Amino acid sequence: MERKTFQTHLRQAATGILERVPEQLKREIYVLAFNVWRIAADNRHPYVDIGYNTESQYDDEMRRGSDPWEVRWNYAFWILEGFDKLGNVPEDPVGAPLHEEEARNLGIWYDGEFDLGRMLEDDELRAKSGLLELHFRDAVIDLARYLHASGTIERVFRRPLPVVVFDMDCPGWEEEATNAANPAELIEDFLA
Numbered sequence: 001m002e003r004k005t006f007q008t009h010l011r012q013a014a015t016g017i018l019e020r021v022p023e024q025l026k027r028e029i030y031v032l033a034f035n036v037w038r039i040a041a042d043n044r045h046p047y048v049d050i051g052y053n054t055e056s057q058y059d060d061e062m063r064r065g066s067d068p069w070e071v072r073w074n075y076a077f078w079i080l081e082g083f084d085k086l087g088n089v090p091e092d093p094v095g096a097p098l099h100e101e102e103a104r105n106l107g108i109w110y111d112g113e114f115d116l117g118r119m120l121e122d123d124e125l126r127a128k129s130g131l132l133e134l135h136f137r138d139a140v141i142d143l144a145r146y147l148h149a150s151g152t153i154e155r156v157f158r159r160p161l162p163v164v165v166f167d168m169d170c171p172g173w174e175e176e177a178t179n180a181a182n183p184a185e186l187i188e189d190f191l192a
Helices: 006-019 055-062 068-073 095-106 116-121 123-149 152-157 173-181 184-191
Strands: 029-038 046-054 085-087 163-167
Touching: 006 046, 006 085, 006 095, 006 123, 006 152, 029 123, 046 055, 046 123, 055 068, 068 184, 085 095, 095 123, 116 123, 123 152, 123 163, 123 173, 163 173, 173 184
Parallel strands: 029 163
Antiparallel strands: 029 046, 046 085
């Protein structure tokens, strides 16, 4: 039997998360949201919330008189809490050790407490932290691509849906990430 990798774990776990969305809610979801976070700003402990936004949430926000594009596509107006977390976090007991093992094998893991002062003074730690961040972001983009290419999103929701990828610590990155994560035709409105 093939050994599970962090990537295969993300793919299998995310598929399960999407399949567990209640049927009546699936009809209302117009976008999936892959929200990248990290525990206490430590790139060794990243995670992604597998979330979504709904037409009802959009309608509620529009009643406040906001710009329609912003409400539809800016995650600040979306549902941001209550989603499953995947990555190097206690909520993902399978993914956490797989992520650390993979980072160690790549030579980008470092031990010790997170200390911003130490990080700023140590070029090697700063480089490893940056590589950890990039590695996790790539894994999240790959996850979205896989869910499209495998037909998982279309099978679960009975239609293709765009996946908006964002990281609250990196404003503006969501356009690049979302563009990389989706077939072009799904994100035309997002990019408009």
